[in-house]
Amino acid sequence: MKKHDYTALDCEILKAIESGKRFYGDIACAEVMKEAKKLEASRNGDLSPGHFFFKPGWRFVDSRLQALRKSGKIEWHGPKNGWRPA
Numbered sequence: 001m002k003k004h005d006y007t008a009l010d011c012e013i014l015k016a017i018e019s020g021k022r023f024y025g026d027i028a029c030a031e032v033m034k035e036a037k038k039l040e041a042s043r044n045g046d047l048s049p050g051h052f053f054f055k056p057g058w059r060f061v062d063s064r065l066q067a068l069r070k071s072g073k074i075e076w077h078g079p080k081n082g083w084r085p086a
Contacts, residue, residue: 004042009035009064010073014085017074022082028061036060 012032021027028036036057044054065083068074075086 004039006039006060006064006067009039009060010068013061013064013068014073017083018085022084024062024065027065027083028058032061033057 009032012035013027016027016029016032021029039060040055040057065074069076072086074083076082077084
């Protein structure tokens with residue numbers, strides 16, 4: 001399975017959070033989902049060995065939120081305060 005470039009999606013997610021969007025429903029705005037849909041189309045068009053499941057665009061956003069958290073770029077401040085820049 002080929003590696004994907006998440007730079008554009010990460011950039012849109014960070015822009016959304018820095019603009020004050022704190023929760024997934026707000027972060028997954030049109031700009032973010034546009035980039036997620038590009039990854040969805042790219043990944044789900046990949047017929048390489050070992051690739052056998054569909055990954056919807058919203059899952060890319062979800063997994064990139066966690067990757068950005070693990071890399072120290074954003075922080076989770078609980079269900080009342082949501083995501084914040086680190």
